[in-house]
Ligand SMILES: Nc1ncnc2c1ncn2[C@@H]1O[C@H](COP(=O)(O)OP(=O)(O)O)[C@@H](O)[C@H]1O
């Protein structure tokens with residue numbers, strides 16, 4: 228009979244107690260592993276968020292944003308300047324237009340005879356809309372004006388009514404954005420649900436990408452045609468932005484939008500991607516300096532997201548602390564159990580010493596016994612963890628993004644606030660697709676993670692068994708043999 | 712050959728010091744069966760544990776074939792217990808969840824003897840103490856007291872020690888079983904040339920030994936020597 232065989236036998240001397248010890252160890256080890264897995268999942272998520280969204284800067288005309296504010300529009304030359312700034316990897320220009328339903332515009336101008344000038348442009352020519360241009364379309368908005376739409380429209384005074392107290396029926400415009408790459412106005416890749424992209428986004432094209440609800444409202448699908456400014460466009464694909472506001476929109480290639488607005492080379496915004504997270508702050512400063520504070524406003528689109536990232540970071544820390552705590556608990560359990568077992572077998576240690584057992588053999592015997600217990604606890608615990616960790620990780624992340632959502636507030640929908648339409652103030656679901664991504668994080672335990680966690684428990688078990696066993700073995704045998 | 716020289720062991724309990732072993736000296740030739748009698752608490756167990764290196768003397772020395780235990784490092788004392796000493800205790804002190812065979816094999820495992828050799832010798836030793844090695848592979852605590860003590864004796868013989876120290880080996884056994892155990896020890900000392908020192912307070916058992924000592928107030932005195940032949944031959 229070897230030391231190992233004897234240790235295994237000893238581990239099962241008291242079967243009820245062994246079962247209880249293994250169960251408690253399994254819970255602690257399972258929890259520790261689940262926390263480690265959660266920690267990894269969150270760490271992975273943070274890295275992913277940093278990598279994808281965290282490196283995007285948004286450039287708006289100085290003093291203007293979307294259809295609000297004032298100042299001078301951005302130009303193609305400024306895009307070239309931005310692209311030359313160190314650490315800037317890509318610059319994507321956008322040109323936003325507001326499309327009004329042609330039939331409605333005709334009806335409105337009819338009822339408002341004599342209201343010429345900007346009034347003829349429908350709702351788009353308000354005081355703050357230099358960077359966008361209103362044009363007519365065959366499309367009908369997917370959003371009803373409702374209270375907010377009418378209130379917003381009244382606030383912008385855009386109909387140019389001359390003393391008329393009864394405002395005519397108003398409909399929400401459709402936002403058309405010319406984009407220089409297949410990204411939305413926050414620099415995030417478009418989520419196409421049907422069809423294809425527009426190919427070369429820097430060339431004129433009659434293709435368009437429509438939001439799902441907009442296409443549905445107008446009975447359009449991939450391949451259907453519609454008109455903007457009496458020109459025919461073909462639906463090349465459908466996208467889902469995740470919000471009603473975001474889906475009442477369409478995307479064109481940048482030159483197409485600029486041509487439709489009769490403003491070639493003019494940009495509403497520039498989406499600037501920096502090559503790495505560390506360079507974002509420096510690049511932002513450099514970009515602002517290169518473009519001039521009087522010409523452009525550079526903002527860090529993910530500033531708000533950083534709150535999410537930092538709160539995810541705190542989840543990461545909490546889960547790590549919980550991992551350490553659960554591990555320490557497992558260690559404490561095995562430590563106390565081994566102290567108890569050694570005390571209980573003091574006399575036996577004396578007998579082993581009397582018949583010539585070296586201290587190291589006695590130490591080894593208890594270490595192996597502890598390892599047998601921990602091994603069983605780990606196997607059961609790993610099974611528990613593999614069931615629990617996915618749930619724990621997503622619970623941690625989703626509950627955390629709920630708090631993050633509260634703090635991120637008005638994260639850019641691209642046109643914050645001032646859009647006359649049903650979007651109101653963006654912020655209902657500020658993280659949009661990111662939220663979905665976050666909650667869908669399923670913690671998958673890498674073998675290295677599991678091994679690391681278990682190795683730590685084994686380490687504690689070895690010390691927990693060795694210390695009391697050796698302390699007892701070093702006493703003169705007669706003292707333990709005599710008993711108390 | 713065991714030489715005990717001016718052995719002293721004192722204990723402090725509170726502010727009182729007791730000296731159960733007070734300047735004890737004697738010698739035992741190899742192969743002697745000796746006994747120590749004395750009242751309970753007279754220090755018999757204390758003396759035995761000093762001889763077996765389970766305890767360290769306050770002063771004095773024990774020499775085993777001329778080698779002094781005093782100042783020997785713990786590692787060597789462990790080796791001394793393993794190689795030169797066999798213990799037999801009043802409470803048997805077998806490892807409860809091991810079989811008889813495994814118990815007897817244990818000291819040989821510590822001595823690094825190969826498994827097959829251990830097993831063969833353990834079976835042989837169990838046969839010597841009149842136990843069936845095949846029958847007694849089962850758990851120790853199902854054996855009777857006499858059987859357990861015989862397993863303990865087989866275990867004490869495992870590494871062929873020079874000296875067997877038996878502390879009241881018959882104390883937990885009935886008279887007849889006790890007699891058997893003493894006879895067993897007696898025949899072992901004769902057949903294996905093993906020195907055996909038995910502590911007992913049973914006079915009739917002590918009378919069967921070659922040399923009889925009495926421990927009283929920490930002092931060891933020897934009673935009149937008897938011849939081995941006289942002790943061995945039935946009246
Ligand atoms: N570790 C100890 N601490 C204090 N007193 C002890 C210790 N060991 C033994 N004694 C005392 O020494 C005396 C002799 O004990 P012991 O050798 O066990 O006697 P015996 O075996 O003859 O009955 C007793 O009075 C006992 O209480």
Ligand SMILES: [Mg+2]
Nearest residue numbers: 755756757878
């Ligand atoms: Mg005693």
